[in-house]
Amino acid sequence: MATFIAAAAAASAPVAASRIAGQPVTVYSEYAIGAALALNDLIRMVKMPAGARVLGVTLGADDLDTGGSPAITLDVGDDADPDRYVAASTIGQTGAAPTGAILKAGFGYVYSEDDTIDILVKAAPATGATTGTLRLAATYVTP
Numbered sequence: 001m002a003t004f005i006a007a008a009a010a011a012s013a014p015v016a017a018s019r020i021a022g023q024p025v026t027v028y029s030e031y032a033i034g035a036a037l038a039l040n041d042l043i044r045m046v047k048m049p050a051g052a053r054v055l056g057v058t059l060g061a062d063d064l065d066t067g068g069s070p071a072i073t074l075d076v077g078d079d080a081d082p083d084r085y086v087a088a089s090t091i092g093q094t095g096a097a098p099t100g101a102i103l104k105a106g107f108g109y110v111y112s113e114d115d116t117i118d119i120l121v122k123a124a125p126a127t128g129a130t131t132g133t134l135r136l137a138a139t140y141v142t143p
Contacts, residue, residue: 001040006031006134009044009116017049018142024055026139031119032107036128037064037072037092045136048078048117052140053110057085057117060098060135067127068099070094075120077106082120084109092125098135 007013008029016025029045048054057076065072070093080100082134085106094123 001027001042002038004031004041004043006043006045006136008046008087009118013047015047015049015114016123021143022141024139024141026137028137029135031134033064033130033134037121037125037133038128039121039124043119043134044116044117044140045119045134046117048063048111048115049142050111050113051143053084053108053142054106054138054140055108056100056137056139057106058098058100059089059091059119061092061095062129062132063095064092064129064132065125065127066129067080067125069126071123072121072125072128073123074118075122077120078115078117080115081105083117083122085117088122095132099130100124
């Protein structure tokens with residue numbers, strides 16, 4: 001397992017907060033892979049400030065599994081719940097259209113402390129692509 005950090009999750013990245021309480025903020029992040037992903041690889045994508053209430057998460061990915069029977073699945077969550085928003089998405093098997101549906105447990109979730117929304121490789125690729133991009137957008141409000 002390796003941990004990778006996208007620009008919007010880096011220590012130097014600003015944490016966006018609503019200028020007006022309840023005004024939505026959307027943060028978009030991309031991570032270009034440099035080698036095939038492996039089981040339990042973790043990609044930290046978007047910083048979330050304490051008090052943020054999540055309204056939506058959209059996951060996008062290129063075809064990251066070039067095998068005849070692709071197997072890669074991706075979870076989207078955080079340290080406390082690795083699949084809080086998306087569980088076992090097959091989007092990396094084909095590079096299909098981004099998915100914006102989130103699990104019930106994630107809609108309206110409020111962070112009590114600063115955290116990141118991450119992508120976890122839940123199932124390893126059968127034949128991992130050595131190039132490609134993961135994309136994540138998170139929409140939230142702050143008090």
